[in-house]
Each structure stands twice: as structure tokens, then as C-alpha cells.
Amino acid sequence: MxxxxxxxxxxxxxxxxxxxxxxxxxxxxxxxxxxxxxxxxxxxxxxxxxxxxxxxxxxxxxxxxxxxxxxxxxxxxxxxxxxxxxxxxxxxxxxxxxxxxxxxxxxxxxxxxxxxxxxGETGYYSALLVKADSPYRSIQDLKGRTLGYVDFNSTSGYLFPRSVMRDQGIDPDAFFGKSSFAGGHTQAVMALENGQFDATIIQAGGGDPEHGFTTGAHYTMARRGLVDLEDFRIIWTAGPIPxxxxxxxxxxxxxxxxxxxxxxxxxxxxxxxxxxxxxxxxxxxxxxxxxxxxxxxxxxxxxxxxxxxxxxxx
CATH class of the missing domain: 3.40.190.10 (Periplasmic binding protein-like II)
Known part of the structure; x- marks a missing residue:
């Protein structure tokens, strides 16, 4: 349209x-x-x-x-x-x-x-991010592990993905061993990079799960030379989100x-x-x-x- x-x-x-x-x-x-x-x-x-x-x-x-x-x-x-x-x-x-x-x-x-x-798209996605050298290949692999959210008021980094998890039979408050807020998308990526979380949920856009994404905190940080994209892997997505x-x-x-x-x-x-x-x-x-x-x-x-x-x- x-x-x-x-x-x-x-x-x-x-x-x-x-x-x-x-x-x-x-x-x-x-x-x-x-x-x-x-x-x-x-x-x-x-x-x-x-x-x-x-x-x-x-x-x-x-x-x-x-x-x-x-x-x-x-x-x-x-x-x-x-x-x-x-x-x-x-x-x-x-x-x-x-x-x-x-x-x-x-x-x-x-x-x-x-x-x-x-x-024609008017949405973006939540992306569950892990380190590329980790053993985690699916969200099921994170049972009992630590998860970093972005912020309580974040749509893609908290509210939306938790709802999708529940729809898929995963209670995010019981499934993960521990979860906490990073305070922002950049902070979430850095916390994952530094080993504070086993996984984190951030925003991803400029594409879709089938064809891949081009935007999101880790993409922007990689363009600035702060992280290497090859150090991360997306293992689960939720969306699109308005x-x-x-x-x-x-x-x-x-x-x-x-x-x-x-x-x-x-x-x-x-x-x-x-x-x-x-x-x-x-x-x-x-x-x-x-x-x-x-x-x-x-x-x-x-x-x-x-x-x-x-x-x-x-």
C-alpha cells in the first residue's frame, strides 16, 4: 500500500x-x-x-x-x-x-x-541472540540458562517475545534459570559479549527470518567496529512487530x-x-x-x- x-x-x-x-x-x-x-x-x-x-x-x-x-x-x-x-x-x-x-x-x-x-512491510522483529561459539542452536537449548532483556518498556526486547514464548508453550519466568534487564539494546549486546548472559533478546530489522536481517544493535555496533558480527548467531525470532x-x-x-x-x-x-x-x-x-x-x-x-x-x- x-x-x-x-x-x-x-x-x-x-x-x-x-x-x-x-x-x-x-x-x-x-x-x-x-x-x-x-x-x-x-x-x-x-x-x-x-x-x-x-x-x-x-x-x-x-x-x-x-x-x-x-x-x-x-x-x-x-x-x-x-x-x-x-x-x-x-x-x-x-x-x-x-x-x-x-x-x-x-x-x-x-x-x-x-x-x-x-x-510494504511496517514491522520489525525480536531476535534471540547467542554467541556464535556457544552450543545453543534453538530456544529449547536455553532451558535453565541466563537471559538478558532490554528494558521493561521495550517492545522487541521484552514484551512481545515473552508473549510469543508463552504461545509456544514456554513460560519465560520459569524456563530460564535467571533473567535481568540490560538497560538498552547496545548494553544487551555488550553484556552477551562479556559473558554476563547466555543469550539476549534485541531488535532486528531490514529483512525477515527467512532472508536474514540488516539492522539491529549488533549490526550498528559491528559497523562501528565495536563487535564482530561473526561472533553472534540468531537462533529464534518473534514478529513482525508494528x-x-x-x-x-x-x-x-x-x-x-x-x-x-x-x-x-x-x-x-x-x-x-x-x-x-x-x-x-x-x-x-x-x-x-x-x-x-x-x-x-x-x-x-x-x-x-x-x-x-x-x-x-x-
Missing amino acids: RLTGAILAMAGVALAGCGGEAKVADGDWRGQMKEVRMAVRGSEDDPMITRRLNGYKTYIGRATGLPVKLFESSDYNGTIQALSSGQVDIATMAGGSYANVDAQIGELAAPILTVRQAE NTSVVLRTDRPQPFIDAVRGAMAALPYDDPDTWRDIGQPDGATFTAVTRDHYAKIIQLRAEDIAARRNGARP
């Missing part, structure tokens, strides 16, 4: 050519907002992060006619709380983080766009929401250089989404929280 003019028409905003600058008839909202505040989760494994953040900042500033202030958080919870508390107007976040926000403030936040790859989304506070002025929605949807076409600068491949586009796109993730998180409160899970 290609991104069509229908998405831009839905935005209800006229976009100037080349700059993506929004022309909104009523300018009062700009005086009311004064600036656009955007939350992003930094990634220490990605040397392009500063360039990506600046790309978003510059483009959204042109589109809204307002200065953009970035709030960069080192963990998932920082971004979640910034959006939930209203400290920021817009955020980029994965399904698990959005589910957390949804549980806190409901309709006051809404996902509007996600990336669709050229092949891609990260652009999430907006819905209690902001409607002209602002329309301007951001329209400009972001047009970004791959209006400013392909910025699109590449923020890490998106040629052929990928933004496509419209709603809360329904993340309904399964929202349900999984609610079930996990309920089970913890009832003492069914540690």
Missing part, C-alpha cells in the same frame, strides 16, 4: 513546495504554543543519532513556523513520561512505549504515522496537529535528503496509523501488568 494524496488531504493543510512549510490560516495557535517540544529516545549505539535528531528538528521547524526543542531521553521511561505529563507535544516511540502512554492518558495521545518499507510511530498530544491546537501530520507524511517526497539523514531507506514512506494498529501491543502490556499485580508473574 503506497502513501497517497489521501493522507495529505486528510491533514487539511496546504504545504509549500520544497520546504514543507505549513500555511495555516489561523496563526493564533503559534502564539499559544510558542515552540514545538519533541521527545526522542537517544541511542548510544547509533553514530547517526545527532544527524537524525537535527533533521527532524529542522524539518518540523520549517513545517510549523516555530522553534523546535528536543528532549532526548536515555531510556524508554523518560520519553514515556515526557509525553504523558504534557512536557512535550510530539514523540517517536515503539508500540510498547505507546501502550504505556495509552494506559496513562488514553485519547490525549495518538499515533498518527509509521514507516512503511519499500517492500514499527515505531509518531505520537502526538491530541490536546494541542488542531492546526498544529494538521501541520505536523501533513508535513511528516510529505517528508519523503518534499525533502528526500532529510529523509535519508534521519535514517530512512530509499523507497520507504510514512503511512497513516491509529490506535488500532497497536491494539495487540496494548493488550499484551495490559495482560502482563495484570498478571504481575495478581502475583502470577515476578
Whole structure:
């Protein structure tokens, strides 16, 4: 499904050519907002992060006619709380983080766009990673072994793969000998490299289990020379998982929401250089989404929280 003019028409905003600058008839909202505040989760494994953040900042500033202030958080919870508390107007976040926000403030936040790859995919995977010289060839081989998760709020590094394990008859809280959180995808890979875990679960993308992957923390780290890809092996996957989304506070002025929605949807076409600068491949586009796109993730998180409160899970 290609991104069509229908998405831009839905935005209800006229976009100037080349700059993506929004022309909104009523300018009062700009005086009311004064600036656009955007939350992003930094990634220490990605040397392009500063360039990506600046790309978003510059483009959204042109589109809204307002200065953009970035709030960069080192963990998932920082971004979640910034959006939930209203400290920021817009955020980029994965399904698990959005589910957390949804549980806190409901309709006051809404996902509007996600990336669709050229092949039509809108998802990525959880990957169970082990050292290549280990004896582990399948998830069954890890019974009683140690496992590293990414973060409690990580979709691919915790929430989603645990659900798939249970569907496959594996209770992740009883199957593994010990599990703990690494704090991030990069930290999870390094902990595995250093022998702290027998296996870890991280994100993988840019492909599928049948054809292999090209993106993920260990791929980025390998390109930086921090690890060797040949030192690792993926032995199990879960997915696809809905891609990260652009999430907006819905209690902001409607002209602002329309301007951001329209400009972001047009970004791959209006400013392909910025699109590449923020890490998106040629052929990928933004496509419209709603809360329904993340309904399964929202349900999984609610079930996990309920089970913890009832003492069914540690």
C-alpha cells in the first residue's frame, strides 16, 4: 500500500513546495504554543543519532513556523513520561512505549504515522541472540540458562517475545534459570559479549527470518567496529512487530496537529535528503496509523501488568 494524496488531504493543510512549510490560516495557535517540544529516545549505539535528531528538528521547524526543542531521553521511561505529563507535544516511540502512554492518558495521545518499507512491510522483529561459539542452536537449548532483556518498556526486547514464548508453550519466568534487564539494546549486546548472559533478546530489522536481517544493535555496533558480527548467531525470532510511530498530544491546537501530520507524511517526497539523514531507506514512506494498529501491543502490556499485580508473574 503506497502513501497517497489521501493522507495529505486528510491533514487539511496546504504545504509549500520544497520546504514543507505549513500555511495555516489561523496563526493564533503559534502564539499559544510558542515552540514545538519533541521527545526522542537517544541511542548510544547509533553514530547517526545527532544527524537524525537535527533533521527532524529542522524539518518540523520549517513545517510549523516555530522553534523546535528536543528532549532526548536515555531510556524508554523518560520519553514515556515526557509525553504523558504534557512536557512535550510530539514523540517517536515503539508500540510498547505507546501502550504505556495509552494506559496513562488514553485519547490525549495518538499515533498518527509509521514507516512503511519499500517492500510494504511496517514491522520489525525480536531476535534471540547467542554467541556464535556457544552450543545453543534453538530456544529449547536455553532451558535453565541466563537471559538478558532490554528494558521493561521495550517492545522487541521484552514484551512481545515473552508473549510469543508463552504461545509456544514456554513460560519465560520459569524456563530460564535467571533473567535481568540490560538497560538498552547496545548494553544487551555488550553484556552477551562479556559473558554476563547466555543469550539476549534485541531488535532486528531490514529483512525477515527467512532472508536474514540488516539492522539491529549488533549490526550498528559491528559497523562501528565495536563487535564482530561473526561472533553472534540468531537462533529464534518473534514478529513482525508494528514499527515505531509518531505520537502526538491530541490536546494541542488542531492546526498544529494538521501541520505536523501533513508535513511528516510529505517528508519523503518534499525533502528526500532529510529523509535519508534521519535514517530512512530509499523507497520507504510514512503511512497513516491509529490506535488500532497497536491494539495487540496494548493488550499484551495490559495482560502482563495484570498478571504481575495478581502475583502470577515476578
